[in-house]
Amino acid sequence: MTATERTALALVWILAAASALFLMAPLVVTVAVSFGSSAVFTLPPPSWSTRWYERLWTSRDLWPAVWTSLRVAVLATALALVLGTLCAIAVVRGRFPGREALVTFLISPLMLPGLVVGIAMLQGFRAAGLRDVGLSLLIAHGVITLPYVVRTVVAALSLFDFTLIDAARTLGLSYPAAVLRVLVPGLAPAFLTSGLFAFLASMDNYPISIFFTDAWTKTLPIQMLQLVEERPDPTVAAVSTLLILLAVAVLILGDRLVGLRRLAEV
Amino acid sequence: MSAPAAPLTGRVPARRSLSVRPDPVALLALPAFAYLAAAYGWPLLVLLGRSLSGPQGISLTPLAQFLSDPFSWRVIGNTVRTALLVTLVCLLAGYPAAVALARARGAVQGLLLLSVILPLSVGVVVKAYAWQIVLRRDGVVSGLLVGLGIWDAPQRLLFTETGLVIGAANVFLPFMILPIYAVIRQIDPRLAEAAATLGASPLRRFLGVTLPLTLPGIVSGIAFVFSLAVSMYVVPSLVIGDRFQTLATLTGRAFLFMRDEQLGSTTAVLLLAVAVAVVVGSTALARRLGGGGQS
Numbered sequence: 001m002t003a004t005e006r007t008a009l010a011l012v013w014i015l016a017a018a019s020a021l022f023l024m025a026p027l028v029v030t031v032a033v034s035f036g037s038s039a040v041f042t043l044p045p046p047s048w049s050t051r052w053y054e055r056l057w058t059s060r061d062l063w064p065a066v067w068t069s070l071r072v073a074v075l076a077t078a079l080a081l082v083l084g085t086l087c088a089i090a091v092v093r094g095r096f097p098g099r100e101a102l103v104t105f106l107i108s109p110l111m112l113p114g115l116v117v118g119i120a121m122l123q124g125f126r127a128a129g130l131r132d133v134g135l136s137l138l139i140a141h142g143v144i145t146l147p148y149v150v151r152t153v154v155a156a157l158s159l160f161d162f163t164l165i166d167a168a169r170t171l172g173l174s175y176p177a178a179v180l181r182v183l184v185p186g187l188a189p190a191f192l193t194s195g196l197f198a199f200l201a202s203m204d205n206y207p208i209s210i211f212f213t214d215a216w217t218k219t220l221p222i223q224m225l226q227l228v229e230e231r232p233d234p235t236v237a238a239v240s241t242l243l244i245l246l247a248v249a250v251l252i253l254g255d256r257l258v259g260l261r262r263l264a265e266v
Numbered sequence: 267m268s269a270p271a272a273p274l275t276g277r278v279p280a281r282r283s284l285s286v287r288p289d290p291v292a293l294l295a296l297p298a299f300a301y302l303a304a305a306y307g308w309p310l311l312v313l314l315g316r317s318l319s320g321p322q323g324i325s326l327t328p329l330a331q332f333l334s335d336p337f338s339w340r341v342i343g344n345t346v347r348t349a350l351l352v353t354l355v356c357l358l359a360g361y362p363a364a365v366a367l368a369r370a371r372g373a374v375q376g377l378l379l380l381s382v383i384l385p386l387s388v389g390v391v392v393k394a395y396a397w398q399i400v401l402r403r404d405g406v407v408s409g410l411l412v413g414l415g416i417w418d419a420p421q422r423l424l425f426t427e428t429g430l431v432i433g434a435a436n437v438f439l440p441f442m443i444l445p446i447y448a449v450i451r452q453i454d455p456r457l458a459e460a461a462a463t464l465g466a467s468p469l470r471r472f473l474g475v476t477l478p479l480t481l482p483g484i485v486s487g488i489a490f491v492f493s494l495a496v497s498m499y500v501v502p503s504l505v506i507g508d509r510f511q512t513l514a515t516l517t518g519r520a521f522l523f524m525r526d527e528q529l530g531s532t533t534a535v536l537l538l539a540v541a542v543a544v545v546v547g548s549t550a551l552a553r554r555l556g557g558g559g560q561s
Contacts, residue, residue, distance in 0.1 A: 124309025
């Protein structure tokens with residue numbers, strides 16, 4: 001290795017370390033502010049306290065939003081898992097024209113600007129006479145969770161060796177039993193990770209939810225942004241820290257199920 | 267033929283020998299397709315229709331009207347300029363990070379990977395809020411720059427374009443790193459060694475072998491970051507505020523505050539056109555580059 005190469009390599013490592021710190025900075029700052037005693041975001045905090053968590057606990061704005069977000073995310077993820085898995089089976093096992101185009105269509109909500117998709121849905125739902133905010137929100141979140149399931153389960157099914165099911169049937173299992181004992185365990189990691197990331201995507205979505213909001217129905221990100229604009233104190237940092245914890249939990253589960261390196265292939 | 271379909275098709279007598287027999291498995295795709303067509307495909311068509319229709323049927327008048335306003339061009343300029351800057355920052359920071367990620371082993375790789383995936387899994391509102399704290403006059407960045415002697419006095423980066431570019435680059439950087447990392451990981455390290463054996467200098471090896479092979483990853487990284495940055499909404503709302511309008515913030519404002527749906531539909535369709543052009547163009551380009559790299 002020449003001196004030039006060594007310098008270049010050292011530079012790459014320094015820049016990579018700087019990027020890693022840069023990426024983690026907002027999360028570290030959020031956690032530090034949430035445990036600080038300062039109301040004006042002094043960093044590092046003069047002393048540590050849990051007062052923002054106490055304030056969060058008694059908050060009247062945030063808990064209903066947390067509840068709305070959780071409810072929508074769970075229902076939308078469940079819907080996406082059912083519809084997405086059925087569709088993935090059709091795409092991988094079926095023989096019909098346009099399968100690739102169908103997958104592209106199902107994944108496309110992730111490729112278009114969220115704001116534009118939200119506006120389109122706002123106008124489309126209105127034109128269809130759908131006025132219920134809660135139902136609109138749920139339908140919209142189904143659209144943004146479906147791509148995660150379709151993408152991951154299609155990939156997992158394409159790698160699954162279907163002769164294993166035939167083998168299980170030769171060994172005396174009925175077809176449903178073979179599916180249950182062989183296919184379902186094989187697909188479980190993909191099923192669970194895609195569900196987890198779909199859930200996170202729904203929990204964190206802002207640009208689509210903003211169009212399906214009223215005084216009673218507000219998702220957590222919407223309520224958080226509103227609080228930041230109205231009353232900037234570190235209570236929002238405390239909720240943010242809980243959301244970071246949620247992401248950490250999802251990643252730990254994902255790492256156990258398929259490994260971090262596979263998660264990076266999204 | 268798939269296992270569950272075989273007995274079924276066996277029982278159905280073929281009416282016309284060469285006619286297309288619908289595959290029963292295809293029916294499983296129907297619920298998802300119908301759902302997405304109704305809840306997403308159709309609304310997109312409604313949006314397109316709204317933006318392209320005037321009082322007398324189909325017309326381009328709203329678009330022409332929008333483009334004849336100098337304010338609109340300032341908004342378009344803001345949008346394109348910040349998106350290009352964000353993409354450039356992400357490319358410069360992301361390429362070395364992707365190289366390091368591909369070379370790292372064991373715990374170091376795990377840590378680097380975590381520093382990319384964890385921020386990616388945290389919502390944009392959380393990160394934009396953190397940048398609002400960090401970029402204040404008494405914030406961390408200002409303190410750091412004064413401490414390092416780069417700035418003489420504390421300055422506010424919040425509500426400036428520089429602050430916006432820093433915050434947005436932070437949010438979108440993983441979308442540059444991951445596609446480049448995916449490509450670098452698949453490059454055969456022996457190629458660079460072979461070039462070295464043949465006497466190529468490190469710089470020539472990088473420019474002649476590594477860089478061309480990573481181009482498909484760079485193209486998709488640029489496409490991801492650019493289209494995300496063109497349509498970002500939360501980051502500008504929190505980091506720069508209302509005085510700086512981009513196509514996306516103007517679209518949001520038109521619907522949420524101004525109740526000017528004609529304007530909002532027009533800008534939304536412009537954003538849609540940019541996004542589709544970037545996706546289609548970059549896919550075609552990456553495919554061509556990928557094919558060229560393998561031959």
